[in-house]
Amino acid sequence: MVKQKKRVLRKAKKGEKIRQVAAIPFRTGPDGDLEVMLVTSRETQRFILPKGWPMKGKSGRKAATIEALEEAGVAGKTLKAPAGSYHYWKRLPAAFVRVDVTVYLLEVIEQLKSWRESGRRQRAWLRPEQAAMLIDEPELATLVRNLTLPALEARTRTETTGASPD
Numbered sequence: 252m253v254k255q256k257k258r259v260l261r262k263a264k265k266g267e268k269i270r271q272v273a274a275i276p277f278r279t280g281p282d283g284d285l286e287v288m289l290v291t292s293r294e295t296q297r298f299i300l301p302k303g304w305p306m307k308g309k310s311g312r313k314a315a316t317i318e319a320l321e322e323a324g325v326a327g328k329t330l331k332a333p334a335g336s337y338h339y340w341k342r343l344p345a346a347f348v349r350v351d352v353t354v355y356l357l358e359v360i361e362q363l364k365s366w367r368e369s370g371r372r373q374r375a376w377l378r379p380e381q382a383a384m385l386i387d388e389p390e391l392a393t394l395v396r397n398l399t400l401p402a403l404e405a406r407t408r409t410e411t412t413g414a415s416p417d
Contacts, residue, residue: 337352
């Protein structure tokens with residue numbers, strides 16, 4: 252982790268963009284409404300998305316899927332197209348750096364009772380408008396509040412009517 256922070260600080264000093272990937276785990280709740288999962292950060296216990304640094308040899312989508320499993324204990328199908336992006340200011344030992352985050356939607360199929368960071372994080376299922384109120388980053392709050400799932404809506408229409416989504 253310290254090695255990664257030093258690498259990020261070096262890149263920032265050179266003027267290079269700093270990037271992360273994140274997942275928005277989602278499901279259909281008991282009442283049929285969309286729910287998203289937030290997790291608490293390790294240090295400040297603020298509600299955030301599971302996110303992390305890009306991984307060598309892995310796509311952003313795959314890295315977001317891995318982060319969701321490690322940080323939130325959820326697995327499922329990550330949609331190919333990003334849901335959006337946001338930026339935030341990350342505190343490092345010697346500076347603050349702007350981090351641009353690409354966000355992917357993860358349809359949760361499995362939720363583990365115990366996972367890698369379960370002792371350090373809490374998680375919560377919320378409707379998007381509730382989740383948005385708990386998120387400190389304005390761009391992320393807007394992304395979550397306005398979340399739509401067009402690919403899933405088309406698939407659901409196909410499954411229930413037998414019609415083609417196109």
